[in-house]
Amino acid sequence: MGKSSKMEDDFEGEVKLISNVHHRNLVRLLGCCIKGRERILVYEYMANSSLDKFIFGSRRGSLNWKQRYHIILGTARGLAYLHEEFHVSIIHRDIKTANILLDDDLQPKIADFGGYTAPEYAMHGQLSEKADTYSYGIVVLEIMILFVCHCM
Structure with a gap:
């Protein structure tokens, strides 16, 4: 099997896996396209963009504490689903x-x-949910600390 054929198979496998993941705190995949070397994933539209705009960017300081709390909790629920509730463990690797x-x-x-990580790969300690948990902790600190700093 050639390198490009393996890449296509890997991409298609990932798309099939992601398209079966449904949770209120995970972005839904709507479709995909493969054209030559380009691979495009189409996700649902998110009107308020990403959290980094509210923490570091143009909308900095516009979230109140209740909104921040719901973002922290919802993100935790989404990660718990990926790690424990889906039929295979999905490790995000970039929270x-x-x-x-x-x-x-x-x-x-x-x-x-x-x-997605094959169970045998995760079992040997090379990659685990701990990486996502650590990154999630950093996100929580950013949300909390920058909220406190903005209020002062």
């Missing part, structure tokens, strides 16, 4: 404010979660 999107009601949806 950060830019990958937490916010819908019309500022509810969080995790994006870019194509990090």
Whole structure:
């Protein structure tokens, strides 16, 4: 099997896996396209863009504490689903404010979660949910600390 054929198979496998993941705190995959070397994933539209805009960018300081709390809790629920509730463990590998999107009601949806890991790979300690948990902790600190700093 050639390199490009394997890449196509891997991409298609990831798309099939992601298209079966349904949770209120995960961005829904609507479709995909393969054209030559380009691979495009089409996700649902998130009206409020990503959390990083509210923490570091142009909308900095516009979230109140209740909204921040719901974003923290919703993100945790989405990660718990990926790690424990889906039929295979999905390790995100890139939890950060830019990958937490916010819908019309500022509810969080995790994006870019194509990090499926074969169980035998995860069992040997090379990759585990701990990486996501650590990154999630950093996101929580950013949300809390920057909220406190903005209020002072």
